[in-house]
Amino acid sequence: MENFDFYNPTHIVFGKDRLKELNKLVAKDAKVLILYGGGSVKKFGTLEKVKENLKGRHIIEFGGIEPNPSYETLIKAVEIVKNENINFLLAVGGGSVMDGAKFVSLAANYKGDNPTKILSNVYVQASITESIPIGTVLTLPATGSEMNSGAVISYNHGKFVISSPLLFPKFSILDPTLTFTLPATQVANGIIDTFIHVVEQYVTYPVDARFHDRTAEGILQTLVEIGNQTIDNPEDYDARANLVWCATMGLNGLIRGGVPQDWTTHMIGHELTALFGIDHAKTLAILQPSVWQIRKEKKRKKLIQYAERVWNIVDDNEDRKIDLAIDKTRAFFEGLGVKTRLSDYGIDAGGIDEIIASLEKHGRTALSETKDLTLEISREILENAK
Ligand code: NZQ
Numbered sequence: 134m135e136n137f138d139f140y141n142p143t144h145i146v147f148g149k150d151r152l153k154e155l156n157k158l159v160a161k162d163a164k165v166l167i168l169y170g171g172g173s174v175k176k177f178g179t180l181e182k183v184k185e186n187l188k189g190r191h192i193i194e195f196g197g198i199e200p201n202p203s204y205e206t207l208i209k210a211v212e213i214v215k216n217e218n219i220n221f222l223l224a225v226g227g228g229s230v231m232d233g234a235k236f237v238s239l240a241a242n243y244k245g246d247n248p249t250k251i252l253s254n255v256y257v258q259a260s261i262t263e264s265i266p267i268g269t270v271l272t273l274p275a276t277g278s279e280m281n282s283g284a285v286i287s288y289n290h291g292k293f294v295i296s297s298p299l300l301f302p303k304f305s306i307l308d309p310t311l312t313f314t315l316p317a318t319q320v321a322n323g324i325i326d327t328f329i330h331v332v333e334q335y336v337t338y339p340v341d342a343r344f345h346d347r348t349a350e351g352i353l354q355t356l357v358e359i360g361n362q363t364i365d366n367p368e369d370y371d372a373r374a375n376l377v378w379c380a381t382m383g384l385n386g387l388i389r390g391g392v393p394q395d396w397t398t399h400m401i402g403h404e405l406t407a408l409f410g411i412d413h414a415k416t417l418a419i420l421q422p423s424v425w426q427i428r429k430e431k432k433r434k435k436l437i438q439y440a441e442r443v444w445n446i447v448d449d450n451e452d453r454k455i456d457l458a459i460d461k462t463r464a465f466f467e468g469l470g471v472k473t474r475l476s477d478y479g480i481d482a483g484g485i486d487e488i489i490a491s492l493e494k495h496g497r498t499a500l501s502e503t504k505d506l507t508l509e510i511s512r513e514i515l516e517n518a519k
């Protein structure tokens with residue numbers, strides 16, 4: 134196992150009927166900006182309940198944060214925070230709203246002349262030493278943003294990862310019943326995003342990290358068990374509660390510190406979203422089987438472990454074992470109603486050229502756990518995903 138730090142200060146408030154605890158989680162004299170998305174929280178009554186439980190506080194609302202939240206939208210919220218002396222941000226929504234709040238939290242304390250620099254420069258991110266505290270009310274289990282310190286912001290045909298230890302939410306309310314209204318396609322996205330977060334921290338090369346490996350395998354098997362159940366029966370509380378907790382634990386640092394990580398699928402996936410507007414998780418479902426096929430030799434040992442321990446595949450032939458595990462993974466995604474080929478989304482050879490050009494523009498030219506995944510190999514992965 135490699136050396137690591139583990140730091141995660143987020144207070145998780147999990148379960149039914151926990152929204153009323155907002156009243157004790159948020160200071161009575163707080164000036165709160167409530168951030169939300171395109172309106173689902175209004176339509177389904179969550180926003181109303183949130184406001185009711187914050188009565189007495191100075192509250193301003195900021196709606197309209199789009200999926201894959203854009204810099205242009207968020208910078209308007211930064212102005213409100215500055216002009217109104219906001220001292221608490223409450224994100225009510227999915228990953229896009231939580232990530233948007235994180236950007237606002239950092240950008241409101243940026244002293245330079247061009248806040249877009251926060252997006253592409255880790256030194257600028259690290260130079261910001263104060264942030265506005267954030268709380269979240271989760272409505273979509275997927276990204277893990279509710280318990281991590283990262284965010285992904287869209288700007289100028291690119292998606293940029295920001296990260297700072299200041300961005301861990303102070304608290305996150307995870308009430309699985311608030312996710313019952315999600316359409317099936319978003320639940321499938323949540324299952325797949327979580328699945329890929331876990332495999333990008335697990336299917337690399339062995340470092341004898343047994344806790345990490347078995348925790349990863351436990352999350353993956355849980356997702357396989359409850360995937361269709363929670364799509365077909367959205368109000369099955371226990372199935373949904375298991376999805377919510379898997380999503381949170383999949384990307385909160387627990388299985389990351391101490392092991393190699395491969396974020397190839399995410400990095401190429403971000404270009405697909407930025408260029409073609411494909412949902413984040415759907416890009417991952419297209420790419421992951423292909424990444425494994427192309428990187429089979431590099432990942433051989435962990436792919437065999439994945440085949441044996443997650444899919445219970447018994448076969449004397451290692452190659453057959455790996456191939457079957459990849460086939461089963463693809464079938465799992467397709468069984469959730471998510472297509473797994475570029476052609477399913479209308480992306481042809483010209484599209485692949487555009488993706489490669491974007492990867493180059495964004496400096497994503499040495500990907501993977503071994504940093505040797507070049508643009509040529511990214512092209513192979515994309516060709517193989519047609
Ligand atoms: O905008 P509204 O009207 O709220 O509708 C949303 C949106 O259209 C809807 N929705 C959310 N909760 C709902 C609901 N509809 C009905 N009932 C509910 N309870 O779902 C749609 C998608 O929402 P979004 O927040 O965009 O989805 P998700 O949570 O999958 O977030 C995706 C974003 O997170 C980033 C992605 O890149 C993408 O921008 N990620 C963030 C990460 C992180 N912070 O650590 C890691 C991830 O890998 C990922 O990159």
Ligand code: ZN
Pocket residue numbers: 276326330399413
């Ligand atoms: Zn993701």
